Amino acid sequence: MDNRPPVDTPLIDKSGTHGGATAELLVRAVETLAELTSAEIAGSYRVLAEAEGPTPLEEAELRLGTGRNADPLLALGLAHVLPHDPPILKASTPVSAVEAALVHKQHELDAQYDIIARAQREVRRIRQLADRQMQDASSHRLAHVLTDSDDIAALSNTIGTAAVDEHLTLETFQYDLPLKASSAQPPTAASMTRGVRHRSIYERAFLSDPVGAEVLERCAAAGEVIRVLPQLPMKMKITDGSQALLALTPTGSSVALHLTSPVAVAALRHYFELLWREARPLTGAPPPSDSARERQRHEIVALMRQGLKDEAIARRLRLTPRTVRRRISEFMDELSAETRFAAGAEAQRRGWFDGSGDE
Template sequence: MGDARLIDRPIVFATKAAEVLARTVDTLTVLTTAGLAGSYRALAEADGPIPLEGADARLGGDGSSARLLAMGLAHVLPHDPPVLAAAAPVPALEAAMAQKQHDLNAQYDIIARAQREAVQIRQLADRQAQEATRHRLARVLTDSDDIAALSNTIGTAATEEHLTLETFRYDLPLTRSSAQPPTAASIARGVRHRSIYETKFLSDPVGAAILERCAAAGEEIRLLPRLTVKMKLTDGLQALMALTPTGSSVALHLTSPVVVDALRHYFELLWREARPLTAPPPSSGAVEERERQRLGIAALMRQGLKDEAIARRLGLTSRTVRRRISEIMDELSAETRFAAGAEAQRRGWFDEPGE
């Protein structure tokens, strides 16, 4: 029996060594490239060191041995002729991690410099824009390419919000590429994108697909039967408003604080009247349940309960409660929860039937 265990030991060692090599190669693939990791595997699995001359042919192609040496994944032994040997797994991984950290630090430095430069460029651009707006608070655009470019980019640099009014009127047939959904970077910055579309979008297959794509990207969408103008407004600082039904040939770019604020107020009035983009109209039972939730949440808000307490009391999720509260405050045009409770009381939400 003792002899059998001794015979089995090399097999166990070989199995564990193969596992170590496999995991090392997998990690090297992440830290470097699949090609370099494959060259390391070929060298490590060779029957001992291989002649340096002609090593590339065995390791995957021209420059393979040089890349392994440069990364510290192999070393040359001073034989005659010289031979190439693979670094042990642990030193190989340590060398690759050190190089990766160096590369990441270099990339971070590049990004940091770019961020500083971007801040300076933005400050310069802002100063130039301020100088321009002192003399010109409104600019009429008549070049269709200029209008399209501004329409596509006016919201990309938003820091707080981007608002859109979109009529169903176009010079060219609507295509899926006509959609202008929020960018992932904008959503990640916490920018709120709200848009009101004409309901005609829903009856058009391409229009419905555009709404679906924009909603999936994070845009809040509401619908109205009719809109009179196309408009885009960013951060309460600038607006682009169509001066023709389609807006493709003549548009007005506004930076006047007074006018932009008035347009934002106009948007908010429409937003309160518009209905959210949802699934098909709910059944009467669902409507009654939603109304019960709305009144229950409003009553508990008036009592000063927090979101979590309201959720527990009504058997709802905190997320649902927060969404309902946002809808209630929009409906009541209230800036605070206290103001919402007072306005709900004034409107008779809590009156008993027949009172």
């Protein structure tokens, strides 16, 4: 059993001034070694340095204590083997032991510094690579030129179905093949049920062409709000102010630009609104009489001001939700209002509610 004192206990007191100085030197050396290596290695060194007699190498583990051996001391230069028979394990002097441990620690720190320096350089390279990839991906997301006619047709057919709030269209009378009634892309029932507002501007040439007129009739019957201009500069579709499909050729079938840049899409939407103000509504007799339609409109707006949702308004007026949404879209269009709140404010300004029985 090892009865030697642990590292933090005082050294065996030696008589005389020289013995006291030696003890103090060893204590300070052991404390420094504990900081440079470990408490266990410093303790092993202390046990070996305080040994009264020679320590045979083969008995080192027994002398140093259970679980300890001389390998760490020899590796760090804190002890060395004397070539006796049998070999003897001897502790280095306190000064030599501390210097050897310090050199080893410096090498260790230098190696760690090299690892850190290499890692820092690699981090910069990785960051630069990530930034380039992000820029490339961002550029791809913000603007992408489509040159495959099938891809353009697929996106043109589906861009409106994903709309949540609104879908805007500019449609020129330019086609690679003769226009067919089946070419019409009216709003879907699911889109109208969600309350999506579909607004389109068509060239006047549609009205003078039998098939073109049928296309407009089908789209208007499905709930699309249509206006007409003599000419349009291009074909374009905008969904929810978040993405746009812009034709780069007259027909748009061979080259198109898909934009998701918020800045570019906002600019195109602003351009659409400028054209919308200039365009004329598609003529056609409304289903109800003018007086009935006016009364119905006032009732819908009044209920909107009370905070009722479309379904609740439909139940109160015994209309379908689709009809309510169409009427709301119509008077928002008439008032050039972007939101329902703005429409209500403009209707109030115009005196729609004077004597209308609004509660």
